[in-house]
Amino acid sequence: MTEPVIAASGITHTFGSGTTAFTALHSVDAEIRRGELLLLMGPSGSGKTTLLHILGCLLHPTEGEVLLHGQSIEDLSEDELGRLRLKHFGFVFQAYNLFPMLTATENVLVAFDLARSDIEAGRARARELLTLVGLEKRLDAYPGELSSGQKQRVAIARALAAGPEILMADEPTAALDSENGLKAMELFRMLAHEFGRAVAVVTHDPRIVHLADRIVRLEDGRIVPPPGATAGDKP
Amino acid sequence: MEGTGFGEAQFRRIPEAPPWQPRLTYLIAWRNLVHDRVRFAVTLTGIAFSTLLMGIQLGMLLNFLHTTSILVDHAGADLWITAHGIRTVDLATPLEERRRFQALKVDGVATAEPYLLGFGFWKRTDGVRETVIMIGINPEATMGKPWDLLSGANPRDLLLSPDGVVVDRLYAEKLSVDSVGQLFEINDHRVRVAGFTSGIRTFTQSPYVFTSLRHARAMAFAQEADPLTYILVRVADGYSPDTVAKELSAHLPGADVLTAEEFSQRSRNYWLFSTGAGITVISGAVLALFVGVVIAAQTLYASTMDRLPEYATIRAMGGPRRYLYAIVIKQALIGGFLGYLVGISITLVLVYLGRDSSASPEMTWWLALAIGIVIELMCAAASLVSLGKVTAIDPVKVFR
Ligand SMILES: Nc1ncnc2c1ncn2[C@@H]1O[C@H](COP(=O)(O)OP(=O)(O)O)[C@@H](O)[C@H]1O
Ligand SMILES: [Mg+2]
Numbered sequence: 001m002t003e004p005v006i007a008a009s010g011i012t013h014t015f016g017s018g019t020t021a022f023t024a025l026h027s028v029d030a031e032i033r034r035g036e037l038l039l040l041m042g043p044s045g046s047g048k049t050t051l052l053h054i055l056g057c058l059l060h061p062t063e064g065e066v067l068l069h070g071q072s073i074e075d076l077s078e079d080e081l082g083r084l085r086l087k088h089f090g091f092v093f094q095a096y097n098l099f100p101m102l103t104a105t106e107n108v109l110v111a112f113d114l115a116r117s118d119i120e121a122g123r124a125r126a127r128e129l130l131t132l133v134g135l136e137k138r139l140d141a142y143p144g145e146l147s148s149g150q151k152q153r154v155a156i157a158r159a160l161a162a163g164p165e166i167l168m169a170d171e172p173t174a175a176l177d178s179e180n181g182l183k184a185m186e187l188f189r190m191l192a193h194e195f196g197r198a199v200a201v202v203t204h205d206p207r208i209v210h211l212a213d214r215i216v217r218l219e220d221g222r223i224v225p226p227p228g229a230t231a232g233d234k235p
Numbered sequence: 236m237e238g239t240g241f242g243e244a245q246f247r248r249i250p251e252a253p254p255w256q257p258r259l260t261y262l263i264a265w266r267n268l269v270h271d272r273v274r275f276a277v278t279l280t281g282i283a284f285s286t287l288l289m290g291i292q293l294g295m296l297l298n299f300l301h302t303t304s305i306l307v308d309h310a311g312a313d314l315w316i317t318a319h320g321i322r323t324v325d326l327a328t329p330l331e332e333r334r335r336f337q338a339l340k341v342d343g344v345a346t347a348e349p350y351l352l353g354f355g356f357w358k359r360t361d362g363v364r365e366t367v368i369m370i371g372i373n374p375e376a377t378m379g380k381p382w383d384l385l386s387g388a389n390p391r392d393l394l395l396s397p398d399g400v401v402v403d404r405l406y407a408e409k410l411s412v413d414s415v416g417q418l419f420e421i422n423d424h425r426v427r428v429a430g431f432t433s434g435i436r437t438f439t440q441s442p443y444v445f446t447s448l449r450h451a452r453a454m455a456f457a458q459e460a461d462p463l464t465y466i467l468v469r470v471a472d473g474y475s476p477d478t479v480a481k482e483l484s485a486h487l488p489g490a491d492v493l494t495a496e497e498f499s500q501r502s503r504n505y506w507l508f509s510t511g512a513g514i515t516v517i518s519g520a521v522l523a524l525f526v527g528v529v530i531a532a533q534t535l536y537a538s539t540m541d542r543l544p545e546y547a548t549i550r551a552m553g554g555p556r557r558y559l560y561a562i563v564i565k566q567a568l569i570g571g572f573l574g575y576l577v578g579i580s581i582t583l584v585l586v587y588l589g590r591d592s593s594a595s596p597e598m599t600w601w602l603a604l605a606i607g608i609v610i611e612l613m614c615a616a617a618s619l620v621s622l623g624k625v626t627a628i629d630p631v632k633v634f635r
Contacts, residue, residue, distance in 0.1 A: 053631050058551060058630060058631050059631050079555060081553075082550070082553040082554065082555055083553060084553070085551070085552060085553030086552060086553030086554070087553075089552075089553070091548075091551055091552060093548065093551070095544060097544045097545050097547070097548040098545070099263065099266070099542070099545050100270070101266035101267065101269075101270040102262075102263065102266060106259075106262065109259060110259060110263070110549070111552060112249070113252075113258055113259035113260075114549065114552060114553065114554045114558065115248075116251055116252050117248070117249045117250065117251060117252060118249060118250045118251060118252045118253070118256065119252060119256055119259070121249040121250055122249060125249055162248075163248055
């Protein structure tokens with residue numbers, strides 16, 4: 001078993017304070033490994049997104065420790081966390097949030113520009129990434145001219161732009177039909193298995209369970225032992 | 236994914252951008268700006284309007300600054316002796332003729348020439364009377380003569396012609412003058428148009444009418460036998476106007492001795508500050524600026540609100556706040572610059588079209604540049620609200 005890229009232990013997260021305080025996660029342990037597709041599952045409101053944000057260094061937990069390559073991120077400032085995300089993470093959110101007035105290629109290019117990469121090299125790489133996700137014919141299309149599935153794939157290409165070792169997706173298939181949903185999941189799986197990325201996907205889509213290497217189930221902010229959790233074809 | 240040529244190489248980092256490479260924020264800002272056509276049009280219109288209004292108001296101010304002291308600036312005198320407490324060249328009060336002889340005795344005075352300025356009523360061909368400002372000087376005078384005469388005429392000849400007056404062609408219509416030789420009346424005295432000047436504007440809108448001192452004295456409403464209102468002094472070579480002015484002041488109690496620069500300044504200040512004229516145009520310009528700020532701020536804010544999810548995504552990806560600031564500010568400045576170009580072009584056309592009217596705004600390259608800078612500063616200020624909105628973005632909240 002490989003070293004976890006991200007390891008979180010004893011994570012408790014409370015939103016708000018006083019009478020309106022709400023604890024979304026209770027002493028949760030979780031980790032993400034290279035070459036593995038991890039599914040975070042559970043009913044709505046169980047804390048999946050919160051956990052993903054904490055694992056993705058978007059949110060400091062109220063309690064507990066998050067280690068990135070064995071290093072605690074606890075003392076990092078907001079800016080330092082940002083740089084960390086830029087370097088190590090790729091995110092795909094349920095809402096694709098593509099710039100409507102930028103083409104598919106330009107939307108991917110934004111990620112290269114954030115990393116201060118050379119624009120021309122970035123443009124060439126953006127085309128390769130869009131080709132990888134099957135959009136080689138829509139390179140110069142605006143989001144308004146793309147289907148949901150295609151927009152989703154632009155968002156995936158953008159998430160891959162900085163060459164992240166960790167890819168995170170929150171309900172990436174929720175807005176897709178089953179065929180496109182499956183395609184997206186197969187892409188994630190390929191990235192984990194063939195390119196050794198660590199991939200974590202939040203979902204409650206039962207159609208894709210069979211693709212997972214490992215499943216973490218949450219209920220009311222606690223991890224519950226899954227029935228047949230390790231099903232799937234682990235290499 | 237076989238056959239796509241995609242492999243581990245595609246995960247390798249690509250070279251860093253050279254420092255001179257423009258950031259994508261320019262493209263994003265530009266596309267944001269033009270994405271919504273109506274909003275873009277409103278932004279441009281607002282900023283162009285603001286530029287135009289400011290250009291016209293400040294152009295008028297510039298015109299005021301030049302016209303209020305035009306007589307002093309073109310007289311060619313080193314010093315002006317005036318009645319005590321005079322506030323502007325156009326509102327003259329009488330001075331005794333003996334002052335001139337006293338002045339001539341003072342060391343360092345090369346010449347001291349009489350100058351009479353007073354109001355008169357010009358009777359047009361249709362019988363309507365227009366107020367004019369008569370200026371009387373000796374035909375042989377070396378200072379204070381009309382300048383910029385049309386067709387290269389000699390002022391001495393014009394002033395020597397019987398009943399001759401010189402008016403500016405800007406006011407020909409106002410005075411119902413068609414041609415040289417036409418007869419009119421000022422204060423019931425006969426005058427003959429001897430020639431025209433070009434571009435001698437008056438701030439008071441009462442046209443200047445140059446004539447000989449003798450003729451002017453005959454027409455003036457004056458109690459004195461030989462009225463005059465100013466004495467124009469040229470100092471002798473090797474003397475400084477300031478020293479001679481002090482010396483003259485000492486010899487002429489009850490009169491003011493001013494250098495041309497002081498009198499010019501005093502005349503400008505009077506119209507700008509003592510009357511409401513300066514305040515009016517300046518507040519007009521400030522108002523124009525506010526209109527511009529409000530419109531620019533509104534449209535930029537609306538556009539920023541539309542982009543919040545995308546901006547939040549950039550923050551979630553790890554992009555720094557200053558990346559978003561750069562987009563917003565560039566959007567504001569590019570919009571400002573384009574609006575300015577439209578506005579200043581219209582201003583220049585209007586200034587050109589109005590060049591022959593009696594109160595036309597003036598435009599200089601430095602005023603146009605200054606307005607451009609102010610417009611860009613205004614747009615930067617207009618982006619503050621949007622910047623605040625961008626600062627407050629919490630990427631985590633957006634993705635619930
Ligand atoms: N900012 C917040 N303030 C208060 N409560 C929140 C906040 N964000 C999430 N929650 C609550 O935390 C719980 C877990 O939320 P979330 O992690 O989004 O669940 P899931 O993704 O599994 O649907 C929910 O009950 C939600 O209402
Ligand atoms: Mg969720």
